[in-house]
Amino acid sequence: MAKCVTVAVGARLHLGFLDLNGGLGRRFGSLGLALDAPETILEIGRAPIDSATGPQAERAALYARWLAQHLRLPGGHSIVIRAAIPAHAGLGSGTQLALAVAAALRRLHGLAPDTEADAMLLDRAARSGLGTGLFMHGGLALDGGRGEDDRPAPIIARLSIPEDWHIFLILDPGREGVHGVEEVEAFKRLPEFPAALTGHLCRLALMQALPAVAEADLSAFGRAITEIQRHVGDYFGAVQGGRFASPGVAAVLEALAANGVEGYGQSSWGPTGFAFASSRAEARRLHDIAQPIATVGGLQLQIVKGRNNGAAIGETATVMKRGGRRG
16 A cells, blocks of 8 residues: 655646537536646655645645545545645646645555546536546646536547647736636626627637647647637626736737737636747747746746646555565
8 A cells, every 4th residue: 555645737728618608508618738837746645643734735635634534534644745836826726736635645545546526526627627637638628518417527629739839828926816706706797608609619629729739730729729718808807807817917918919929818717828839949939028028017937838648646655565565
């Protein structure tokens, strides 16, 4: 039985909802991808009493208590968080942390993985199914929206992200995206989403964005993403204060667009913005354009890549089983 389990998982970009109308019985539906950074990295081991240290330790401890009670896990657990995806930044921090804790506890106690069940138990699948799907498999994914039951939205398409593509992130540590109770109330206040616009967004995803990824055509992919972002951002604008939640991030994205960048927007409720680049050299060019604005606005810039595999789960040490051998 494992003595200590380590889980490492990257952030995710949420590129936009596709069906906020729900007229066909499924709502939301979304497109997104896994990133190789920022990462959440944690270790969980057996201990006489429960403890948690590191960034977002309180949140992790809560998830561990819920799961331990539900699965009737014996003993205490020690959680050490080595790194954490920034919270409430639109990068999926809560879902990836919850699923990392759950995966580690299951491995620690010799239980089979069940990511979908853990997402439901820990209330991490209320709208998008991307967090669950990307935790398991990485890549770029399309989920089919929530039906009438409580199951996470199913992943209906997944593609590998082209190796040369880079993603330029613009983070605003001085702001938080809409979350929690505020997010629930926001969805209640929003007006009905036009069915015709839903059709347009779904067509952009199915007939432009996904084929472009399959053919490594960043220009076509970028045009589709920018168009999806434009419509979805304007729809949520009344809640988040405009198409983008952070004025500083908005200023950077305007500068990038003026310099010919295709494929940019805001992940989820933000405030994190992103832009796609065809190479690291191109990503560096975007960084140079953004740097003066970022310096004035207190923004953080980061160049990352897509992640085509799910969370990395490993045992850092093992103990002898009866009749077995040390591994």
